[in-house]
Amino acid sequence: MRFALALSAVFAIGTLSAGGLSYLFLSREMTARLSADVRSSAESLAQIAATGDRTDLREQILAQVRSSRDGASLYAFVDVGSGQVLGSLHVTDPFEGARRLLVGQDIPESDVTGTESAEAYLAYGIRTELGWVIAARDEAWVAESGEILIQTTASSLVLAALLSMGLAVIIARKNERRIDRMDQVLDEVGEGRIDRRIADSGNDDLAALAARVDRMLERLEAGVASIRQVSTDVAHDLRAPLARLRMRLEPQALSSDVPTETRHEIGSALMDIDAISATFDAILRLARLQSGTVERHNDSIDLSVLASSVHEILQASAEEKGHTLYLDLPTILIEVQGDEDMLSQALTNLVANAIEHCPPPAQVRIRAGLRDARPFLEVSDNGPGIPEADRARVLERFVRLDASRSVPGTGLGLSLVAAIAALHRAELVLEDNAPGLRVSMVFQPLAPEATVLTKA
Known part of the structure; x- marks a missing residue:
């Protein structure tokens, strides 16, 4: 959608720019043409005045006035001797050349009663031996043409925006599906399915x-x-x-x-x-x-059953070491999707680590439950624990803290747990149990449609 909006913005800017330039050029062209028409009309009257025939000039001006009853064109003749004004344009200060006359200021409003849209006139005056001849035309049709152009540009802009938005949405949706395909394949490869391929058939x-x-x-x-x-x-x-x-x-x-x-x-x-x-x-x-070369099953696993099984297997071993192994189970059914053997191995490793590294007598506890709608398996003890600065390091291969050097082991137990948790997209959290260590495998949140059943 960002791509669609960006493409639409480009089309809109282009359309506005084209419309603005068209309006500017059209206004200049129409104003220049209006000026040329006004000057031509004034020069025609001036040619009649040059003959010295006042009667012919008066008749021509009256004929022009009669033919322009809508007020779009105004004409005037100012006698050089008497100062008398003849025509539809009443000016008290005759002029020569081009001039823009404002209605109500330079032109009495009574002169333009035939039109409601005229606000200004473009006029041209010429002095002759008989007097001044002046022709003027209103600028309303220039403004109206500009408004038509603006409306056309606005309609084009809306149409261009709709077309560009539709085209951009189609392209964006298509590319989004292709990118989703890439994300899906990469996620599956990360989960161990390295035989997956994107196989995009495009040419971009x-x-x-x-x-x-x-x-x-x-x-x-x-x-x-x-x-x-x-x-x-x-x-x-x-x-x-x-x-x-x-x-x-x-x-x-x-x-x-x-x-x-x-x-x-x-x-x-x-x-x-x-x-x-x-x-x-x-x-x-x-x-x-x-x-990712190991095959991972994806079954529904009851965390209570899993925790109970590990507790039953390792309880005797804990007692031989002088420890007490507790089990805390939820009163509701909590299931996760995964490989039961792998999760059992991970939980066994956590409990075995606690049994081996805690001096007797120690209390080791296995818990299963929900934490912020996320299922978890947890092993805690009241032993010496692990310093906070070393908790990330103990997840690496062959890392054994100085306090564990006297205890048999390979330094791979927690690394295996971390690898199994990663395969199940679970978060492995090491925390202070005050005293001791608490290690939790926190799984992804339950789906909204998942139901949690109370155990009988």
């Missing part, structure tokens, strides 16, 4: 831009496919040797023929192998999530 700048974006997406898809293949190859090549190494070391750790100290070292090596495998699996999962 938007089409050229869409073609460049499509070529970029093709290169991106090829790059992601290469990364996916490399990840698969690396997973296959490294997991198998690690698994074989573990299978070879595990019997030695359990054998009574191996010295106790050696078995202890072998057991430590097995723990390191398990940690390496876990880190490697976490890196692969995070890479797939952030590159």
Whole structure:
């Protein structure tokens, strides 16, 4: 619509400019033509006066007066001897050359009773041996012609504005649909569907831009496919040797023929192998999530059921660490669209982090509910928390704060949670729980037509 208004404004300015110039040129041309006609009439009378025949001059002036009863033309003869004025124009101060006479000031209003629109006359006077001959014509028809031109210009302006607005709206709507198509494709690519293309069939700048974006997406898809293949190859090549190494070391750790100290070292090596495998699996999962190569289901998920499932799985682990794991559920049914396995993994990571990093005894709480019409999952604890300056940094890969160095981990747990939240267009919020930390995944607002049911 901004484009439509701008185009209409350009048409309006062009029409006004053309109308203004036309009015200016037409007014000048009509005034010049009126001056020429008045002078010609005065010169005709002057030629008669040049013959010295007063009777012929009087008859000619009276004939001109009779033929112009509408007051559009006025004529006068001022006798040089007596000063007597003859004709329809009564002037007391005869003049020579061109002059503009105003009604009521230079011309008595009684001289123009035949016309109501005359306000001024363009006159021309010539002195002869018999006296002055003066011809005058009103300027009303010049003003009327100007008004007609103004009305024509206004009508043209309205028509041009309507046509330009209609044309601009059609073009704007068409381009808006094309831009919406680009936005939709880019949003879908951002959600992991990198096989999507704009495929604009136009031949303008938007089409050229869409073609460049499509070529970029093709290169991106090829790059992601290469990364996916490399990840698969690396997973296959490294997991198998690690698994074989573990299978070879595990019997030695359990054998009574191996010295106790050696078995202890072998057991430590097995723990390191398990940690390496876990880190490697976490890196692969995070890479797939952030590159959009993982398939994401889009099911209706009951947040209460999801939170209850994670609570049931991790309650025993929390008790072993000396913690208490609480569960707060809403009294209403709250559903979000997403991948249940991914959200379960994210919530599990948050609870596991709280269990591992809080000194016992700690209170860890899982909550689900609505916040400003937005569904949320939340994990809070009363442990040491995370300083505000470090809350954004802990979401990066392999970042572990100094206080967590003594706790086993890869530094990828919160990164995985952030990646899962981004895939579900949810906001991951880290806040102070005073004391402790509160981490929330806040989802998009519920659709206006969505209904919230009270649980029985």
